[in-house]
Amino acid sequence: MPKNAGSLKAVLYALGANGGIALAKAVAAFFTGSGAMLAEALHSFADCANxxxxxVGMRQAKQAPTPDHPMGYGRVVYFWSMMVGVLLFSIGGLFSVWHGSRALLHPEPVKYLLPSLGVLLVAMALETVSLRGALQALAPERGDKSLWRWFRETRQSELLVIAGEDIAALVGLSLAFVALLLTALTGNPIFDALGSIAVGLLLIAVSFAVTIEVKSLITGESASPEMRAAIAEFVASQPEVERVVNLITFQLGNQIAVAVKAKMVKMPSADALVSAIDDVEERMRARFPDLHWSLFGPDAGSSPATSTDLEAHRQGMAPP
Incomplete structure (x- = not known):
């Protein structure tokens, strides 16, 4: 299954779950007047927009390369992921903190607490389904890594955002549930206001974490450490290659570009050397389907020939 197919499935899971959750929370917030419930409703509506x-970003990333964008549009998904992080901060986090602070200064009774608690339990179940879908989508890439290590190393920004949102949603729902439960047990609406503030602070923290990671992707990251090592090992194992001198990878959304400098085995002519490099690149792209662009240059001493053909090959990107 293509890598982006798992991401698309996770996004659709999250959109369906959050749509239903947002409506349920909004109805509960309207009838109860709960600040924590309103914060949760806004959080879910913001998640739907996200x-x-x-x-949109995943669709735009599929556009074919153009003269102005010769390496395609794969990185556009990073821009939209950054926008999600900003919206999560501004709409979800800041508003929740503001609303909770306002309720803290001017507390009002919270009504229909038992139905609200029921809505939160249903929402937690739906968010669990959404998070499970996200975890299944990231499982092939994550392997045996901890979730935090995967979060720091993944190059799939859309999965990073979905997983972060779903985890924040489950923790936020738990905070809202505890806040409403304490309000129901004590009759003190201050707990509800504190719950709203806690949910807002949680969203702000997750927003910062997501934005920092996506900023690194926008700035430009290599392929994952495992992918870099696998490509280097594969190139070094080719019969035409004596040793790998240097290898640089660059992540372009779900696509990868690679630049290789390798000392090749002695070839009888420049044409034979160019043909050997072409063969290695072809096998490399067959072995790594995400590798869409390669720049392969022979190290000095790979062949006694120094033809213009070799220079042209060094300078040219080889698309699939």
Whole structure:
């Protein structure tokens, strides 16, 4: 299954779950007047908007390369992921903190607490389904890594955002549930206001974590350490290659570009050397389907020939 197919499935899971959750929370917030419930409703509506933005980014990333964008549009998904992080901070986090602070200064009774608690339990179940879908989508890349290590190393920004949102949603729902439960047990609406503030602070923290990671991707990251090592090992194992001198990878959304400098075995002519490099690149792209662009240059001493053909090959990107 293509890598982006798992991401698309996770985004659609999250969009469906958050749409239903947002409506349920909004109805509960309207009838109860709960600040924590309103914060959760806004969080879910913001999540729906975020997932739509991710779908827009994933669609735009599929555009074919153009003269102005010769390496395609794969990185555009990073821009939309950054927008999601900003929206999560501004709409979800800041508003929740503001609303909770306002309720803290001017507390009002919270009504229909038992139905609200029921809505939160249903929402937690739906968010669990959404998070499970995200975890299944990232499982092939994650392997045996911890979730935090995967979060720091993944190059799939859309999965990073979905997983972060779903985890924040489950923790936020738990905070809202505890806040409403304490309000129900004590009759003190201060707990509800504190719950709203806690949810907002949680969203701000997750927003910062997501934005920092996506900023690194926008700035430009290599392929994952495992992918870099696998490509280097594969190139070094080719019969035409004596040793790998240097290898640089660059992540372009779900695509990878690679630049290789290798000392080749002695070849009888420049044409034979060019043909050997072409063969290695072809096998490399067959072995790594995400590798869409390669720049392969022979190290000095690979062949006694120094023809213009070799220079042209060093300078040219080889698309699939």
């Amino acid at each position: 997932q739509v933005l991710l779908l």
